Amino acid sequence: MTAIRVAGLRKLFGGAPAVDDVSFEVESGSILTLLGPSGCGKTTTLRMIAGLERPDAGEVRVGDRVVTSAEQGIHLPPDKRRMGMVFQSYAIWPHMNVFENIAFPLRGPLRGKRRPEVEIRDKVMTMLQSLGLEGLHDRPAPLLSGGQQQRVALGRALIGDPDVLLLDEPFSNLDARRRDEMRFELKEVQARVGVTTIFITHDQSEAMVLSDRVVVMNAGRIVQEGTPQAIYQQPSTRFVMEFLGQVDQLGARVAMAADGSPRARLDGAGDVEVALDASHPWRPDDEVILMLRSASVRVREPDGSHGWQGRVLSRIYLGERTEYVVGVGAARVRAFGSAIQLLDEGALVQLEFPAEAIRAWPAARPVGK
Amino acid sequence: MKRREALLGLTSLAAATTAAGNGAGAQGKESWDQVVAAAKKEGALVWSFFGAPGAATERHAKEFERLYGIKVELAPGRTGDFEARWNAERAAGKASIDIRSSGSPENRRLAARGLDQSFGTLPAAVEPSVPWILDPLIDVKAGNGHTLMTSAGGYFILVNNKLCPPAGGPRSYKDLEDPKFKGLIVLSEPIGPSPGSRWAAYAWKAYGDDHLRKVIDNVKALTRAEIEAPKQIARGEYGIFIHPTQVGAADIWKLPKPHPFRLVVPEDGVMLLFGATSLLKDAPHPNAARVFMNYQLTKSAQQINADDPGGPYIRRDVTPKVPELAHFATAKPFPNNPDTYEFGSKLFFEWSAKAEPYLKAAGLKK
Amino acid sequence: MATAESSIGRRAERVAGGRSRGSLRLETLLPAGLTVLVALLVLYPMGMVVLGSFWSAAPGQPGTLTLENWRSVLGDSATFEVLLTSLVIAVPRTLLALALATIFAWCIARTNTPFKRLLEGLLVFMFFLPELPWVLAWMLLGAPNVGLLNQWLGALVPGGEGLIDVYSYGGLIVLGAARSAPVLFLFVHPALLAMDATLEEAARMAGASAWRTVWRINFPLLLPALLASGILSFVVAMESFEIPQLLGTPANIFVFTTRIYDLAYGGHVANFGAAMVLALILLVLTGSLIVVQWRLLRGRAYTTVSGRGFKAQPLDLGAGRWIAFAVILGFFIVFGALPMVVLLLNSFMELSGFITWEMFTTQHWANALGRDDVLKSVRDTLVVGIAAATLGVVVSLFISYVVTRTAWRGRRVLDMMAWGPWAIPGLVMSLGFLWAFVWLPIYGTLWVVVLALVARGLPVASRFFTGTMVQLSAELEESARVHGGSWLRTFLRIWLPLLRPAVIGAWILLFVIAVRVLDVVVLLAGPGVRMLSVDIFLWTVTGRQEAGSVLALIQTALVIVGYVAVRLIARRTLQQSAH
Structure with missing residues (x-):
């Protein structure tokens, strides 16, 4: 079932569109991630969903309710949308203690009724427990650590039993170790509560870990949408491929094979070729950009076969494994090798990677799908 | 010394x-x-x-x-x-x-x-x-x-014609004790170094305690701005001002005629300052x-x-x-005008102080 | 508090760590030198006030030590009656002013009220209006029956001429609040702007309506700032003299300050001793309030992890935004424009308060503009204003630095001393300054006035800087020292540029105070020194309001010119340094 439907959202800042024609749907109970570099419009999109920003065009539906529609002039205030939100800064109210911060959504005349104090206390205490914040209920908010603030923010966002949970880069203020922990914790809590969630991040690994679906945005527009695997394995544009992981770019030119199928021939390494998508109208000698995901490339000693061979230019010992820079023709390729068997600089090596780790685009424009 | x-x-x-x-x-x-x-x-x-x-x-x-x-x-x-x-x-x-x-x-x-x-x-x-x-x-x-x-200079009685028409208005200093003038009088502060003090001293010397009390009962407000007070009379904020000309110019005479006020030269003589x-x-x-x-x-x-x-x-x-x-230069002077060395250096303070309890009783002073 | 203490100490240790051994350097001499200077400016005159309260004559006059002043004042029931009256006026005055300032600031900072910049400018403008002529204009407007407003009202509704009476408790409270509200606005508005907008948004997301958000989030977050500025404003209300003297005494309303004036100047024999006692009672009262305010600020200064700086979406007031606009504009028209227009008209009338064509004249303007002594007044006022503001900024900058950035042992004392001049009514402080400074060789010159004004401005300016300095990370300074900057170079190259907005703000504030203030200078502006404020006082209090109006308008123009000039200079230097 579709819980949230966003259609044609558009927001102008000073005449220039910050968000343009953004549409997507979120399945009930799933996590959708808006992924993109800073300034891509993902936060503005989230704020329009939250009701903190008014779109210039488009609409947002939650279930069967239209919460925002520029065309119909509907703009439900944020407090009427039954959403919970974790802000990037957490926005923990410094004049309240932990308990009051979390209890806040329960104290309003939400949905026309006022909850008894006992019920509020029970709910908040349960929430504190599930967040691992037992015993901190009367701590003043300014005395909390970053991780604690984040949990309080999460508790506050969830306690009112919202239809939608909005997360605005909730991990960016945490150190790396806490970040990893909190990712799993969040995923667990979300799965338990089953709340439909929209998550914002500029960190592709966060998106991969947490999301059911990912929407990649750039310059205010959606570039690609899909499951994490689909996006990672079939990036539709160079931008997406680059954004989703470390990539080496290799210059190549189109050459037709004997059977007429198009191949990309690596510059300066005549015998290294990659098959090209035959549905694209390639012309011989067209410039091609090859993009190779470093993480998938392995180094081993050459076995005499032709193909991706080069010399080790430099070596970085990382403990768990070893990173090499290998010169292949005119290009430099990063690749990984075993931590035990080290190859020396200057050694001839063979590169190995699965077919989907390399993709080719014409130099001027991306390949059509 | x-x-x-x-x-x-x-x-x-x-x-x-x-x-x-x-x-x-x-x-x-x-x-x-x-x-x-x-x-x-x-x-x-x-x-x-x-x-x-x-x-x-x-x-x-x-x-x-x-x-x-x-x-x-x-x-x-x-x-x-x-x-x-x-x-x-x-x-x-x-x-x-x-x-x-x-x-x-x-x-x-x-x-x-x-x-x-x-x-x-x-x-x-x-x-x-x-x-x-x-x-x-x-x-x-x-x-x-x-x-x-x-x-x-002298003390005159400046009267607003609307608030206090000529008929039945005051003609002498003595008249000011009449209860019909209650709430009409603005008075230069009658204790301390201000022109009003000399009025208080003269009035007490000439007419006694009872007169001083009765006039003060009629006072609406005290003022220290003796040049502003005539304008207030002209504008009609107050009805009667015991008006020392000594302190400075009375600009109200620049107003177009007929004046909304009149100057009463007291029949019991002009108090000289x-x-x-x-x-x-x-x-x-x-x-x-x-x-x-x-x-x-x-x-x-x-x-x-x-x-x-x-x-x-x-x-x-x-x-x-x-x-x-x-x-003041020609009119009949107030009887026994007391502005003497003895008065100025000593009695003035004693006499004007007579006004103090009445001012407090009337709520005009704390 | 303990943590704040230790963190200040820690910072300072690091700063002091760069000191080469044995040599006396600027940074070590500064705190002590500063304390001596502030003691001279503040403690010495205040000491004269204390001495005066125990002396049988004026300080400097032959007399004996006595408790008689204290006995007579404390034994007099009138003392407590006037204190009560003062409270009855000051409390509602402050609350009303605070409410107005908060509402105005909120509308301008956080809603979609139209023409915000204009409204903000108008409120700042009201802060510049000189008090005395403003009150006099209100006497013309609001005198019962004959006041201009009452005449207009009377023409509209039968019996309307009796509606307004400025000579009343209501008049004192409302006009007092109208004076205080623009000043409070200057304090509250930045606090509202600085508030993290996501805190508000989080409440909206947590299901709170706009109004509940205001009440539960904005208001409590603002409370420390409101209390702090409210207390300062309350102190000002308690010390206010011109309004109660001109509007209160005609209605037989006597307050603490008018009582002080009576004792010091009103009697045949000046009873300075008793006046000093009253002032010290007020000092204890206001001083303890200031201590309360310190506590409030120290315990509840919220620092929050700041977000990405999303500008908060202004609250949509709907049609109400025009009401908000109309209310603020109306406030300006009634309490800012109207008195100024009356003042302007008055300056063209033969006779103050009789505003008709027949009375039109330009002689007051011709007189004022063509006279040497008015030109001298303008010149002296400008020189004093610029000198006092500049010196005041330098001294308070150093005070704030020592107080917030060093571990110097006497820094709390220094901080407290800088507050002194705020807690004593200017009326009495002026006597303290006189008795203290008459002995200095510079007595009778402009510089003694400058000194007194610097002292008077210290509390305001040092507050200004302390607030900003606390927010700046100590690492900024430390990295400069580590990279070879001397203390002075660090101060000039790091602190000063970082504090530039505060420096400009404080300078303008001090300049305005210096040009406007009357009580402090009235006894010091003797031969050789003319101040516009004193001239205005003398002209208006003794009834020459037409000429006084001219001077008041010149003074207002001066203040505004100073404000604009500093703004322009600041912008130019900013642009230059950007090249």
Whole structure:
């Protein structure tokens, strides 16, 4: 079932569109991630969903309710949308203690009724427990650590039993170790509560870990949408491929094979070729950009076969494994090798990677799908 | 301290005798030239006076500078401001003020405390056959310090015609005790160094406790802005003002006629107020001060005073700007007008203090 | 508090760590030198006030030590009656002003009220209006029956001429609040702007309506700032003199300050001793309030992890935004424009308060503009204003630095001393200054006035800087020292540029105070020094309001010119340094 439907959202800042024609749907109970570099419009999109920003065009539906529609002039205030939100800064109210911060959504005349104090206390205490914040209920908010603030923010966002949970880069203020922990914790809590969630991040690994679906945005527009695997394995544009992981770019030119199928021939390494998508109208000698995901490339000693061979230019010992820079023709390729068997600089090596780790685009424009 | 006072007394006596003596004319003339020369050498003068710089005080400063090339620094201030500053300066040995002009009681108190000094013989004060309203040397001649009388003014009754029509309005000071004037009167503060104090003292002296209480019962508000009060009468904020002309110009006479107010010259006589100037102890420019005090008594200087509507003057041979306000010079004076040295230096405070309990009872003072 | 203490100490240790051994350097001499200077400016005059309360005559005059002043004042029931009256006026005045300022600031900072910049400018403009002529204009407007407003009202509704009476408790409270509100606005508005907008948004997301958000989030967050500025404003209300003197005494309303004035200046014999006692009672009262305010600020200064700086979406007031606009504009028209227009008209009338064509004249303007002494007043006022503001900024900058950035042992004392001049009514402080400074060789020159004004401005300016300095990370300074900057170079190259907005703000504030203030200078502006404020006082109090109006308008123009000039200079230097 579709819980949230966003259609044609558009927001102008000073005449220039910050968000343009953004549409997507979120399945009930799933996590959708808006992924993109800073300034891509993902936060503005989230704020329009939250009701903190008014779109210039488009609409947002939650279930069967239209919460925002520029065309119909509907703009439900944020407090009427039954959403919970974790802000990037957490926005923990410094004049309240932990308990009051979390209890806040329960104290309003939400949905026309006022909850008894006992019920509020029970709910908040349960929430504190599930967040691992037992015993901190009367701590003043300014005395909390970053991780604690984040949990309080999460508790506050969830306690009112919202239809939608909005997360605005909730991990960016945490150190790396806490970040990893909190990712799993969040995923667990979300799965338990089953709340439909929209998550914002500029960190592709966060998106991969947490999301059911990912929407990649750039310059205010959606570039690609899909499951994490689909996006990672079939990036539709160079931008997406680059954004989703470390990539080496290799210059190549189109050459037709004997059977007429198009191949990309690596510059300066005549015998290294990659098959090209035959549905694209390639012309011989067209410039091609090859993009190779470093993480998938392995180094081993050459076995005499032709193909991706080069010399080790430099070596970085990382403990768990070893990173090499290998010169292949005119290009430099990063690749990984075993931590035990080290190859020396200057050694001839063979590169190995699965077919989907390399993709080719014409130099001027991306390949059509 | 005592010896010094005695010494000062002697000099003033000497000054008085010189002034009175006829044969001393030539010698006086010669020494006066010396005084003027010394004054020009001093080149400056600081003149403190009660109230604000007005048209007259500024004209005096300009005129005096034109005549003698001596610059006059105006230092306006009420009694408290003046005393606070001057006392602090004297304590630090830096007295900057030369002369002080104020109501006669303030000057007489300076004299009684020995805070003034002899100004010697002033040619203008001993000029023969000047029609003085009051002899400027009255205190000096009596051996009561060194107060020079420089102006005279009077108390009139200023009435708003709308709030208090002529029929049934007050005709005398005595009438003001009538309960029908309740809530109409604005009164210059009748205790402390302000013109209203002298009204309180006179009224008590002439008509007694009961009169003072009854008039105060009729008072709506006290004021310290004696120049603003006539305007308030003209605008109709209050009905009756016991109006001292001494303090400064009554600008309401510039209003187009018919005036919304009228001036009542009291039938029981005009209460006279004298203004005076003292040469202060430790004055840094004593000679310039003496030349200025002499200048104050000249006809041209007195005419400058009279050019201000209601401006106070002490010579009858000037032409007042608003003749209605000049009655103090000719009208019947209030019986036993008590503005004497004894009154100014001592009784004034005792008598005006009689008003205090009535003011408190009427809620006009805390 | 303990943590704040230790962190200040820690910072300072690091700063002091760069000191080379044995040599006396600027940074070590500064705190002590500063304390001596502030003691001279503040403690010495205040000491004179204390001495005056125990002396049988004015300080400097022959007399004896006595408890009589204290006995007579404390034994007089009137003392407590006037204190009560003062409270009855000051409390509602402050609350009303605070409410107005908060509402105005909120509308301008956080809603979609139209023409915000204009409204903000108008409120700042009101802060510049000189008090005394403003009150006098209100006497013309609001006198019962005959006041201009009452006449207009009377023409509209029968019996309307009796509606307004400025000579009343209501008049004192409302006009007092109208004076205080623009000043409070200057304090509250930045606090509202600085508030993290996501805190508000989080409440909206947590299901709170706009109004509940205001009440539960904005208001409590603002409370420390409101309390702090409210207390300062309350102190000002307690010390206010001109308004109660001109509007209160005619209605037989006597307050603490008018009582002080009565004792010091009103009697045949100045009773300075009793006046000093009253002032010290007020000092204890206001001083303890200031201590309360310190506590409030120290315990509840919220620092929050700041977000990405999303500008908060202004709250949509709907049609109400025009009401908000109309209310603020109306406030300006009634309490800012109207009195100024009356003042302007008055300056062209033969006779103050009689505003008709027949009375039209330009002689007051011709007089004022053509006179040497008015020009001298303008010149002296400008020189004093610029000198006092500049010196005041330098001294308070150093005070704030020592107080917030060093571990110097006397820094709390220094901080407290800088507060002194705020807690004593200007009326009495002026006597303290006189008695103290008359002994200095500079007495009788402009510089003694400058000194007094610097002292008077210290509390305001040092507050200004302390607030900003606390927010700046100590590492900024430390990195400069580590990279070879001397203390002075660090101060000039790091602190000063970082504090530039505060420096400009404080300078303008001090300049305005210096040009406007009356009580402090009235006894010091003796021969050789003329101040516009004193001239205006003398002219207006004794009834020459037409000429006083001219001077008041010149003074207002001066303040605004100073404000604009500094703004322009600041912008130019900013642009230059950007090249």
